[in-house]
Amino acid sequence: xxxxxxxxxxxxxxxxxxxxxxxxxxxxLALIVGGVFFLxxxxxxxxxxxxxxxxxxxxxxxxxxxxxxxxxxIFSGLAFAVAIRGGMLNVGTEGxxxxxxxxxxxVGAYIKGCPAYIHIPLVxxxxxxxxGLWAALVGFLKVRFGSNxxxxxxxxxxxxxxxxxxxxxxxxxNPEGMMAQTKPIFDSAKLPRFFSQYQLSAAILLAALTIAVxxxxxxxxxxxxxxxxxxxxxxxxxxxxxxxDRVVIITMFISGAIAGLGGAGQVMGINHSFIDGFSPGxxxxxxxxxxxxxxNPVLTFFSGILFGAIKAGAITVNRIAHIPMDFVFVIxxxxxxxxxxxxxxxxxxxxxxxxxxx
Amino acid sequence: MxxxxxxxxxxxxxxxKALDNxxxxxxxxEIHALLGENGAGKSTLMxxxxxxxxxxxxxxxxxxxDVRINSPIEAIKLGIGMVHQHFMLVPVLTIxxxxxxGAEPKNGLFFDLHKAISExxxxxxxxxxxxxPRKKVEELSVGERQRIEILxxxxxxxEILILDEPTAVLTxxxxxxxxxxxxxxxxxxxxxxxxxxxxxxxxxxxDKVTVLRDGKTIGTVLPxxxxxxxxxxxxxxxxxxxxxxxxxxxxGDKLFEVQNLCLKNGxxxxxxxxxxxxxxxEILGIAGVEGNGQTxxxxxxxxxxxxxxxxxxxxxxEISNNAGADEFIKSGIGHIPExxxxxxxVLDMSIKNNCILGYHRINRFIKKGIFLxxxxxxxxxxxxxxxxxxxxxxxIHVGTLSGGNQQKVxxxxxxxxxxxxxIAAQPTRGVDVGAIEYIHHKxxxxxxxxxxxxxxxxxxxxxKSLSDRIVILYKGCVVAQGVTDDFTDTDLGxxxxxxxxxNEER
Numbered sequence: 133x134x135x136x137x138x139x140x141x142x143x144x145x146x147x148x149x150x151x152x153x154x155x156x157x158x159x160x161l162a163l164i165v166g167g168v169f170f171l172x173x174x175x176x177x178x179x180x181x182x183x184x185x186x187x188x189x190x191x192x193x194x195x196x197x198x199x200x201x202x203x204x205x206i207f208s209g210l211a212f213a214v215a216i217r218g219g220m221l222n223v224g225t226e227g228x229x230x231x232x233x234x235x236x237x238x239v240g241a242y243i244k245g246c247p248a249y250i251h252i253p254l255v256x257x258x259x260x261x262x263x264g265l266w267a268a269l270v271g272f273l274k275v276r277f278g279s280n281x282x283x284x285x286x287x288x289x290x291x292x293x294x295x296x297x298x299x300x301x302x303x304x305x306n307p308e309g310m311m312a313q314t315k316p317i318f319d320s321a322k323l324p325r326f327f328s329q330y331q332l333s334a335a336i337l338l339a340a341l342t343i344a345v346x347x348x349x350x351x352x353x354x355x356x357x358x359x360x361x362x363x364x365x366x367x368x369x370x371x372x373x374x375x376x377d378r379v380v381i382i383t384m385f386i387s388g389a390i391a392g393l394g395g396a397g398q399v400m401g402i403n404h405s406f407i408d409g410f411s412p413g414x415x416x417x418x419x420x421x422x423x424x425x426x427x428n429p430v431l432t433f434f435s436g437i438l439f440g441a442i443k444a445g446a447i448t449v450n451r452i453a454h455i456p457m458d459f460v461f462v463i464x465x466x467x468x469x470x471x472x473x474x475x476x477x478x479x480x481x482x483x484x485x486x487x488x489x490x
Numbered sequence: 491m492x493x494x495x496x497x498x499x500x501x502x503x504x505x506x507k508a509l510d511n512x513x514x515x516x517x518x519x520e521i522h523a524l525l526g527e528n529g530a531g532k533s534t535l536m537x538x539x540x541x542x543x544x545x546x547x548x549x550x551x552x553x554x555x556d557v558r559i560n561s562p563i564e565a566i567k568l569g570i571g572m573v574h575q576h577f578m579l580v581p582v583l584t585i586x587x588x589x590x591x592g593a594e595p596k597n598g599l600f601f602d603l604h605k606a607i608s609e610x611x612x613x614x615x616x617x618x619x620x621x622x623p624r625k626k627v628e629e630l631s632v633g634e635r636q637r638i639e640i641l642x643x644x645x646x647x648x649e650i651l652i653l654d655e656p657t658a659v660l661t662x663x664x665x666x667x668x669x670x671x672x673x674x675x676x677x678x679x680x681x682x683x684x685x686x687x688x689x690x691x692x693x694x695x696x697d698k699v700t701v702l703r704d705g706k707t708i709g710t711v712l713p714x715x716x717x718x719x720x721x722x723x724x725x726x727x728x729x730x731x732x733x734x735x736x737x738x739x740x741x742g743d744k745l746f747e748v749q750n751l752c753l754k755n756g757x758x759x760x761x762x763x764x765x766x767x768x769x770x771x772e773i774l775g776i777a778g779v780e781g782n783g784q785t786x787x788x789x790x791x792x793x794x795x796x797x798x799x800x801x802x803x804x805x806x807x808e809i810s811n812n813a814g815a816d817e818f819i820k821s822g823i824g825h826i827p828e829x830x831x832x833x834x835x836v837l838d839m840s841i842k843n844n845c846i847l848g849y850h851r852i853n854r855f856i857k858k859g860i861f862l863x864x865x866x867x868x869x870x871x872x873x874x875x876x877x878x879x880x881x882x883x884x885x886i887h888v889g890t891l892s893g894g895n896q897q898k899v900x901x902x903x904x905x906x907x908x909x910x911x912x913i914a915a916q917p918t919r920g921v922d923v924g925a926i927e928y929i930h931h932k933x934x935x936x937x938x939x940x941x942x943x944x945x946x947x948x949x950x951x952x953x954k955s956l957s958d959r960i961v962i963l964y965k966g967c968v969v970a971q972g973v974t975d976d977f978t979d980t981d982l983g984x985x986x987x988x989x990x991x992x993n994e995e996r
Binding site: 352353354357358360361364365367368369370371372373374375 | 792793794814815816817818819820825827832833834835836837838839843846847848850851856859860861863
């Protein structure tokens with residue numbers, strides 16, 4: 133084990149690009165191991181990877197599809213990264229996304245008669261506050277009663293998903309239709325789309341803007357500084373006169389607000405109403421999106437796109453290569469496992485190195 | 491034939507050469523001190539011997555036989571044991587259970603407690619310890635726990651015992667007892683390696699001293715042929731002045747006053763009726779065995795813990811009992827925390843960002859709610875220069891610095907903000923001699939500017955050399971206070987352990 137770690141140390145010691153190298157190698161290794169999976173099941177890995185690539189970047193519509201899939205993932209990835217910065221694991225982005233989406237749908241469908249330039253910000257604000265408060269509750273429980281945020285966020289996911297599910301199946305169900313969804317939102321609350329035939333909406337710009345705001349807060353303001361200090365060393369933060377309880381709650385609020393915006397983006401840009409169980413786990417995947425880039429808020433934009441590409445590619449794999457979509461999610465999981473375990477990558481590299489020596 | 495012979499040992503970590511061609515040997519029945527500043531490589535060398543690190547080069551032989559030691563388990567098999575600075579005991583288990591853990595006597599499949607107790611009892615008697623093996627470790631004092639650690643090693647048949655900074659946590663009396671024990675073990679033919687940076691201890695107990703500096707062997711000398719000052723010079727590589735007394739010549743009015751401080755933990759008093767004051771231009775030392783309320787006192791006086799009762803004044807300004815740490819800082823009370831890694835610094839953050847910790851909301855660093863990055867960078871470079879912090883630049887993580895330089899970051903950060911009073915807790919703990927000298931110098935300089943320092947330290951020598959007055963804390967109460975030079979070492983030892991001295995004796 134020791135010598136494995138040594139190689140990794142050297143990699144890291146080489147400064148700057150080394151992290152990127154390890155990251156890149158992790159991706160390659162994930163693809164190789166994934167290839168073995170394909171082979172073992174009688175599929176050609178080359179065909180499969182080609183199909184994924186074509187499905188994600190092979191054509192203009194494919195690329196648009198990638199960006200569309202990426203949008204909610206960027207939001208939830210960023211939400212997770214923000215909480216981590218403050219020293220918390222927000223595994224509740226899924227629930228916060230549901231709550232945000234629901235608030236967006238209500239404000240979008242029940243407030244009538246205001247122009248888009250008022251209505252859109254209003255809807256976004258509602259979604260951010262709703263998602264934010266939902267997450268701030270976790271922060272409050274943590275500082276007040278010492279409850280573990282991992283447990284409470286996971287549990288509140290069930291509450292959020294099922295609560296919105298109930299509301300949209302019964303009291304707030306759209307009377308005109310069979311589906312469990314709210315009334316459609318007014319046109320004034322819809323986010324503009326880039327192209328009429330594609331679902332890609334201005335939500336992705338909103339995601340980029342949110343990243344810019346977060347980066348500004350993190351790197352330029354005392355609040356960002358306090359979040360970082362609290363996340364890295366609570367006792368030192370306390371000693372420095374930082375009100376850590378407040379910082380914890382604020383951090384969770386920001387994190388939840390971002391997840392809520394992600395939900396709003398789906399409602400305002402794609403579905404135009406809140407549909408029961410509309411998210412296939414966008415919120416949960418935020419964990420992977422953030423982990424892939426070591427929780428760097430700015431880079432979540434790119435890892436979000438990578439994961440969006442895998443999702444877009446999965447559809448094509450199924451259609452062209454007749455490989456079940458689930459395989460693609462195995463690849464996705466492998467990527468996360470390899471990235472999250474740099475020492476594992478180091479030891480695998482070491483095997484290759486030893487062979488090279490002989 | 492030497493018990494241990496280490497020859498030409500080199501050990502590299504990424505980017506650092508921790509050991510460079512080091513030679514070390516110890517005879518049977520010898521106490522050999524390994525002396526060096528922090529980062530000189532003494533711990534690394536011993537970790538190599540104990541199988542925790544593998545050397546890049548060099549040979550080790552035990553009793554004349556060449557060996558490779560790949561793990562502590564192999565080291566123990568070879569008769570090498572190590573007592574770490576932080577004890578590795580299970581408080582809720584009995585002494586016997588702790589000692590045999592890992593090599594338990596068994597009765598069939600089951601643990602044989604009776605045999606364990608009798609074996610431990612016999613072992614303790616052999617070495618001359620009076621302990622009850624049935625007692626739980628949590629009931630023991632620090633000194634006793636250390637003996638349990640030593641017994642743990644002996645139980646495994648160790649003949650070469652490594653002690654890492656064994657006196658750091660002990661009272662003067664316990665140190666004496668430890669030395670008696672060590673001498674007894676020596677009589678029985680044990681080889682004892684003492685890792686330390688306390689010079690007078692070496693002079694007192696060791697047969698030989700090997701000095702390391704920057705990973706190299708500087709030399710091996712006999713204590714009787716040398717002096718503490720000479721050893722200090724060998725260790726640092728230049729002239730140092732140790733433990734210079736420097737009393738304040740200009741004491742002014744009361745600057746900081748604590749009255750009737752009480753702090754309860756449940757029903758029990760952690761601190762009871764503490765009254766103390768600091769005058770301008772003086773250093774007040776708090777002497778006491780660790781765990782007698784020092785930590786609590788620091789926490790209350792820096793706003794980290796709310797007292798049950800207290801009246802605290804700085805100058806004419808009264809600080810409310812509900813004030814948070816930020817208000818204490820604003821009122822001009824600087825805090826050098828007792829554990830720099832835990833409370834003082836954010837280790838995986840840059841030096842620059844650590845330089846503003848606690849002062850990150852002051853106007854100088856902020857304009858319209860945004861950090862003035864240039865100003866902060868310049869400030870950090872200024873601190874690095876003024877406080878002689880050895881660092882490549884201000885952007886590197888503070889955790890990569892040596893202990894002494896980390897401590898200088900804290901000292902610099904506090905003193906540069908010009909507080910009125912500084913609560914300095916263990917300001918030189920785990921810091922090398924050169925940095926100690928420098929930090930002491932800075933503290934005296936600060937005092938001579940008419941400021942005041944409350945010094946809390948486990949190092950009695952430090953308290954005696956720096957403080958103008960001393961307060962002795964025992965079980966959360968002030969048991970004595972007065973001018974430093976009125977107390978003898980014996981007085982302090984007695985008072986710190988709860989004894990009483992009559993005024994005539996003093």
